[in-house]
Amino acid sequence: MNAVITFVDVVKRFGSQVVLDKVNVEFSRGKTTVIAGGSGQGKSVSLKLILGLMQPDSGQILVDGVDISRLGRKKLNQVRSQFGVLFQGGALLDSMTVWENVALPLTERTTFARDEVERRVAQALVQFDLVGHELKFPAQLSGGMQKRVGLARALMLQPSIMLFDEPTTGLDPQITMDIYRLFFKTQKELGYSSIIVSHDIPKVFNLADEVIILSNGSMLKFYSPEDIQHSTDPEVMEFASKTMGQVYHSSVEMMAV
């Protein structure tokens, strides 16, 4: 099966507003798919539907062929165990230290002995350049550092699917590059499929194998930024005219990563 996640006739409404209207789309296994679109077009809603944090009004969301929109909590948790998520603000538990946040998936979801947990957390802290910050609380960290802790935590159980919700929002260009560097490195090591929701259009398109553009309740899939520029859909054309000019300039910068 080539698709890791499939939307089948997915409809999601909020009151009279239709966010997703009979959407059919596939997210390819082992690839990086970027979901882009204007604000309020349903980017974060799509991510929440994939994670089972929201249910569609109708249609199916298949993760490895399993419809998660109809699953009970136990089975949904089994599906979720293959996900890693980097939230927009990091979503670190603020009553816990960096060490405890990174260790959380291991202490809660595995039966590893304390020594093994300590070994793996120490390894992750080195990999994500967090040594010396173990005992700090999230409120004491910069935005970039919070994202690194969030990424370390998301990757602790070696997920097969990684979801990134606006991974570089609010970060300065240098830290944005650091986050992308970590993304490249970990994806190469772990080989996960990734879905990135972002409005950091110039840079994030250079990471993408596939691009999905949300427009008026539908998802339009493209295989390269050039495909987007050649689209005849008026919404996509408008989107392209606003954003695509910068893509090729940023690609030079991304090559350096």
Add this chain to the structure above:
Amino acid sequence: MIHAFLQKSGASVLYHIQDWGRMGLFLIAAGRGCFSRPFRFREMVRQVRLIGLNSLPLIIFIGFFTGMVLGLQGYYTLRRVGSESILGMLVALSLIKELGPVLTALMVTGRAGSAMCAELGIMRHSEQFDALECMAIDPFRYLISPKFLATLISVPLLTLIFNVVGIFGGYVSGVILLEVNPGAYMNGIVSGVTSADINLGIKKSYAFALLVVWICAGRGYFVHAIKNGGFGAEGVSRVTTQAVVYTSIAILLWDYMLTAVLI
């Protein structure tokens, strides 16, 4: 105009049905979380410290002065009918059956309940509950249920301390300051307070503990879904105020109903 009125009324009724349903399911999930493994004993102890131990100075202060005022008021009222000797009974029964459970619960609502609501509201806004769910960690077992257990342990114990300190406060104002016979004061307590009175006080304190944690934690957890709640710091502060007001009203309503049923 009629159509708009009906639409608004219908939406309001539906919202309240939904809200009660949410809160009902929240209570069931929190109850289930108390019995799910692995138990978070350490987190529960931490919550007992936050909810119980940290409220202790306030409870002692309020309890002592409530007892003193009861002693003072009771003394001058009873002196009119020449019954100062039953001052101990009056102070003890007032505290054990009514004031102890009610005032303790109101104090815990203001101090720990509001903090609980704000904490959970901020966690909701910063997607910490979503993060837990995505890691396949049940937020009820992990976060909410330890708060439920800790409140159910702390409030009855604080009520007990409130009562003891309050009786001592009554002793200070009645016996030491107004010279009521100490033997009569103590004898009034021993002869006047029955196990049924103590049982009523205990039942009330458990019921109020449940109300405090249910409403405060529930409003915080559902901060995003509450009408007039909304997002951001203002939304959290509004819902926290709402939680404290609702809990206080619920405590006083339940106090009357429990007294009417159990007396």
